[in-house]
């Protein structure tokens with residue numbers, strides 16, 4: 062069969078699991094990942110891009126698998142010294158990881174685009190899939206909470222998500238220009254997979270860039286989303302609380318509502334099977350399957366199943 066051209070929209074941890082699943086599957090060579098840049102923030106004068114780095118380190122098998130982020134075998138001498146110097150060090154940046162941030166910041170200062178820097182970092186580390194960005198402009202997720210107006214990392218890392226989110230803002234999105242290569246990839250691919258990432262702060266942030274949601278609406282590709290909820294709860298992170306804060310149910314229907322403008326199908330966990338018929342009634346294809354991924358085999362098996370399901374549902378045009 063000719064190669065299937067697949068676009069994966071991915072955030073950090075859940076996104077990287079799906080990316081690794083596709084990278085380990087027979088569909089690897091036709092897959093491109095669109096990552097989230099809206100968690101980016103400056104620390105110690107350095108531009109840090111946590112979701113993109115999680116994708117790169119995961120796809121290069123350099124990730125700390127216990128944490129799901131950061132480098133394996135990492136040390137923290139620089140951070141310890143910064144703490145002694147009186148700097149805030151709640152954002153854990155390891156010594157190896159800091160090389161990435163120094164490199165990114167230096168090239169950014171020279172005027173290189175975020176996409177090209179990402180391409181170089183992915184190539185250097187040996188990431189097994191190409192990574193595209195929604196935009197080369199700066200877009201940052203900010204949260205209006207009961208603890209004030211917080212950047213995403215302040216909320217997620219410093220406050221450990223212990224703040225009530227009232228409203229989410231994607232600062233800079235309105236005026237951001239989408240990357241042409243990303244729009245073309247979405248428009249010309251055969252299949253779009255939305256990783257089981259946070260639908261508001263990961264996938265939602267990608268969709269906030271003008272043109273991306275429209276490309277998904279207009280593409281002839283089949284669009285399938287994997288729910289990040291298992292038994293109505295997130296595996297990790299605040300997606301369930303955030304859905305509630307957005308006035309959406311914290312279940313498969315809430316995930317569907319986030320993507321209803323453009324999805325053809327939703328993958329839900331076996332434990333949420335009872336929600337399938339309501340989704341069917343709305344005309345969406347539903348794949349019910351165990352969706353927790355703890356190792357490479359489970360990642361490859363789930364993503365292969367997702368692609369095979371899409372292939373069965375639609376005669377996907379292959380190049």
Ligand code: GDP
Pocket residue numbers: 071072073074075076077078112256257258259260262263264287288289290291294295296297298299300352353354355
């Ligand atoms: P972040 O940017 O690092 O928070 O990562 P993402 O937004 O990509 O992923 C966070 C989401 O991944 C959470 O809502 C989790 O519930 C979900 N997630 C993590 N692991 C799994 C898994 O194995 N299966 C499923 N279905 N969801 C997962």
